[in-house]
Amino acid sequence: MAHVTVLLHEAIDNLDLKSGEILLDGTLGAGGHSALVAERFGDDVEIIGLDRDPEAIQRSEERLRTLTTSAYFRNESFKNLDQVIDSLGIKKVDAILLDLGISSDQLDAEGRGFSFQRDEPLSMTMSGGDKDFDAATILNTFDEEALELIIRGFGEEKFSRRIAKEIVERREIKSFATTFELVEAVRAATPTVYHRGKLHPATRTFQALRIAVNAELTALEEGLEKGFKSLSVGGRFAVITFHSLEDRIVKQFFKNKVVEEKAVAISKKPITPTEEEIKENPRSRSAKLRVIEKQQEE
Ligand SMILES: C[S@@+](CC[C@H](N)C(=O)[O-])C[C@H]1O[C@@H](n2cnc3c(N)ncnc32)[C@H](O)[C@@H]1O
Structure with a gap:
């Protein structure tokens, strides 16, 4: 659109x-x-x-x-x-x-990773470039506390602790590469009642990462x-x-x-x-x- x-x-x-x-x-x-x-x-x-x-x-x-x-x-x-x-x-x-x-x-452009509706590489850079600092880098390298701070601070996400913990546990098995892997982690970390709300459960986490990636x-x-x-x-x-x-x-x-x-x-x-x-x-x-x-x- x-x-x-x-x-x-x-x-x-x-x-x-x-x-x-x-x-x-x-x-x-x-x-x-x-x-x-x-x-x-x-x-x-x-x-x-x-x-x-x-x-x-x-x-x-x-x-x-x-x-x-x-x-x-x-x-x-x-x-x-x-x-x-x-x-x-x-x-x-x-x-x-x-x-x-x-x-x-930008949200609808394919391959940029802004949307949780499509499975794509976790980029989220607004300038379209910088592969050195994208959403995947944050998810795979920041410690749990920093992830929690980003998700709470930039996403105002009340389940930030649980989500950060889930991310760290999952990346030890396999590094994050795609948007759907992140959506899955958020779903697994949050209660099912949260999945039935008006807002998609990953909205705040995606917002937080986008804000962090692009400072x-x-x-x-x-x-x-x-x-x-x-x-x-x-x-x-x-x-x-x-x-x-x-x-x-x-x-x-x-x-x-x-x-x-x-x-x-x-x-x-x-x-x-x-x-x-x-x-x-x-x-x-x-x-x-x-x-x-x-x-x-x-
Ligand atoms: C909501 S859109 C603007 C829409 C525009 N006013 C229109 O009517 O079409 C926001 C735009 O700001 C750009 N943007 C976000 N942060 C920026 C920054 N720090 N410097 C320059 N552009 C930025 C985004 O790339 C995006 O294209």
Whole structure:
């Protein structure tokens, strides 16, 4: 299923872009948010689009090139957004959007190991490359305590202890290589009542490994810091999160800027999808959009 952009109008409207301004889209994905900007402004808003995933860059570049000639695309993490801006000779941008996590295109892409629905090698790298540090490496080499910390900390999984123990026991017999081997381990470690819940029992463990493999939370912290520095006064910073760990980091970062009077909050509460959007795109159900406007340089 092609990626459906979440909180599309809410995010773009709240960026409050004007002709002549520059948008940094740190998570191009399928290019949905940037496409709306390009449809509205054509070449009058410059777009700098980043994504860690080379396939996402390729896909969104093809889509956006038909709508604007005023766009730059870089296969780069948003944690290095300052270097990208610098390399383009740009001092400040007027709006920043981060729409976190993975896209449906990545979840559905064969052979990447993000989904527990298909049996595939345990990769989970967003950049598509790094075989030296993938999910299998973590499962086969980290000690039980570290595994438990990852599954509890990044997955908020209440059965983290049991799952970590099961992983260590199983890998002594055979190393983990595929997603279904991990699903089996999670099933074996958790009570059957857990298997009947709304959430697939391996959801949280898969989320935890993906976050660990891609160091997602440290990238977010760096992206927020560097993004705020790179934003012009009066510029807006919008972030869409999909789980509480990400949301806590964004909420705290934005709150600190407001308390320090460096920014104002654009909405007191996070903006969430309408019931209609959730019905059409269930993946949007956990989305939260937070937006601030920069008032002062640091
Ligand atoms: C939810 S999708 C974005 C969808 C996009 N807004 C759209 O409308 O099509 C998230 C994207 O962010 C990318 N991503 C995640 N972490 C990243 C990071 N640290 N730097 C750059 N891209 C990242 C993923 O590869 C994925 O393509």
